Amino acid sequence: MTQVTKKIIPFMKYRWVMLAFSFLLVGIGVAAIAVQCLNFGTDFTGGLKLIYQFQDPVNEAAITGTLEGAGFSNFVIQRFGEAQQKTYIVKSDLPKDRDEKFSQPYTQALEKAYGAGKVQLLQEEFVGPKVGKELRTKGIYAVFWAWIIMLVYIGFRFDFFFAPGAILALVHDVLVAVGIFAILGLEVNLTVVAAILTIIGYSINDTIIVFDRIREDLVRHKSLTLVQVIDKSINETLSRTIITSLTVFFVVIVLYLRAEGDIKNFALAMMIGVITGTYSSISIASPVFLFLKENGHRFGLGKAPAKAKA
Numbered sequence: 596m597t598q599v600t601k602k603i604i605p606f607m608k609y610r611w612v613m614l615a616f617s618f619l620l621v622g623i624g625v626a627a628i629a630v631q632c633l634n635f636g637t638d639f640t641g642g643l644k645l646i647y648q649f650q651d652p653v654n655e656a657a658i659t660g661t662l663e664g665a666g667f668s669n670f671v672i673q674r675f676g677e678a679q680q681k682t683y684i685v686k687s688d689l690p691k692d693r694d695e696k697f698s699q700p701y702t703q704a705l706e707k708a709y710g711a712g713k714v715q716l717l718q719e720e721f722v723g724p725k726v727g728k729e730l731r732t733k734g735i736y737a738v739f740w741a742w743i744i745m746l747v748y749i750g751f752r753f754d755f756f757f758a759p760g761a762i763l764a765l766v767h768d769v770l771v772a773v774g775i776f777a778i779l780g781l782e783v784n785l786t787v788v789a790a791i792l793t794i795i796g797y798s799i800n801d802t803i804i805v806f807d808r809i810r811e812d813l814v815r816h817k818s819l820t821l822v823q824v825i826d827k828s829i830n831e832t833l834s835r836t837i838i839t840s841l842t843v844f845f846v847v848i849v850l851y852l853r854a855e856g857d858i859k860n861f862a863l864a865m866m867i868g869v870i871t872g873t874y875s876s877i878s879i880a881s882p883v884f885l886f887l888k889e890n891g892h893r894f895g896l897g898k899a900p901a902k903a904k905a
Contacts, residue, residue: 604829606829607822607882607885610882610885617767617878620771624777628777633773633777633783634780635727636782636785639727639728639785642687643686644720646716646719647702647714647715647717648715648717649682649714662685665707667704671687672685675855676855676856697719738769741796742766745795753806753810760881761799764875767879768794768872781860782857784860787857787864789861797868797869801836801840801872802875802876805877811828812827812831825885829881843865843869844870847869
């Protein structure tokens with residue numbers, strides 16, 4: 596019987612193309628963050644967030660006109676969910692020198708315009724500016740320390756030739772996700788930070804699977820070049836990676852289609868993270884490991900590798 600040889604996809608042959616594409620994505624994301632800035636939610640900026648549901652059809656312009664006519668200023672109206680749900684968000688600075696409930700003046704103005712009983716307050720959130728700033732700082736620190744802990748873990752779990760590629764892949768995944776949120780103008784709050792931390796955990800898991808196979812194949816296939824070993828390892832784990840990624844992706848896409856508000860944004864961030872996490876393990880983590888293994892001696896890391904036979 597003729598043995599069928601499984602075709603190996605030469606990923607490392609195209610590593611510079613993949614790296615260039617990854618850096619392009621990151622560049623676009625960083626540019627979007629710098630130009631448009633992030634749309635921080637009430638969690639991070641402080642302020643008042645009210646969600647109202649109306650019995651009769653209404654739109655953002657009508658609600659804005661009603662509140663302006665009642666003397667309110669410095670507020671934003673956003674539709675929440677589908678148009679037929681007739682649900683809207685009112686975002687505003689916290690009122691000063693008010694003893695009553697923060698939402699009461701807004702509710703009274705809307706009920707006066709649209710009728711008592713025809714406007715329902717579904718949710719009320721308010722965060723002071725000092726607390727919002729502290730939450731924003733803690734969110735940034737949480738992502739930063741997650742990177743540091745992963746760097747140390749990969750360094751000791753494998754070696755420090757593996758660690759830099761894994762961290763660059765994580766930074767790539769986070770910046771792409773945050774960049775897309777900046778481009779779309781979506782709200783970034785604590786729920787999105789939770790999604791980003793989940794992305795970091797998911798992405799590093801996928802990278803570890805690939806790295807673990809590379810380490811095993813380096814021992815088992817000493818006759819192969821480093822490029823061949825990395826390509827072989829990626830191909831051996833590829834089907835598992837795709838199946839796992841698709842199962843997660845299908846769950847979060849259903850969540851994205853059915854959920855609203857913060858959960859919808861969480862699901863979107865996870866969808867982006869599943870795609871970038873799978874891609875970066877191949878396009879960033881593995882090529883960086885290859886570069887350090889071949890050129891690390893120039894920076895005082897290890898010895899120069901033996902030249903492969905032609």
